[in-house]
Amino acid sequence: MREKQAAGIAVALAGVAVAAGVVFASAGGVFDDDDGYVSPPALDSGGLQNVASTQTSPIISVPPSPTWRVADPTTERPTTTTEETSTRASSTSREPTTSRTRPSRTSATTTTTTTPDG
Secondary structure, eight states: OHHHHHHHHHHHHHHHHHHHHHHHHHHTTTTOOOOOOOOOOOOOOTTOOOOOOOOOOOOOOOOOOTTOOOOOOSSOOOOOOOOOOOOOOOTTSSSOSSOOOOOOOOOOOOOOOOOOOO
16 A cells, blocks of 8 residues: 555655646746747858878778688787685784695504413
8 A cells, every 4th residue: 555655645646747847848838839040150261271182092992802811810819827826814904824734543553462361
C-alpha cells in the first residue's frame, strides 16, 4: 500500500514541476508570437587579399586487397617464469618481520633388548 502512495506522490510532484516550468517559460517570453528577425551584418571584403592557388598532390587510390593478413611477428614472445617469492609481513604489521618455523617432530628412538632365556 505504501508503494502506491509513494508512486502517487511522485507523479503529483512531477506534474507540479512540469506546470511550474511552463509558467516560468511563459513568463520569460518563450511562447510569444513575436517573430523578431535579426538580419546578419553585410560581409565586408575591403581589407582582404586574394590567395594564389597552389598545386595539390595527385590523388593516390589504394584498392582494398583480399589477401591482407596480420604481419608475422619479428621477435619471439617473452616467456614468463614463475619464481617462488617469500611473503613477509608488512612494516605496518604489529607482528615481527622474522619468519618463524615450527620445529619438526622427531620420532622416538626405541631400543630392543633381548634377555637370555634360561
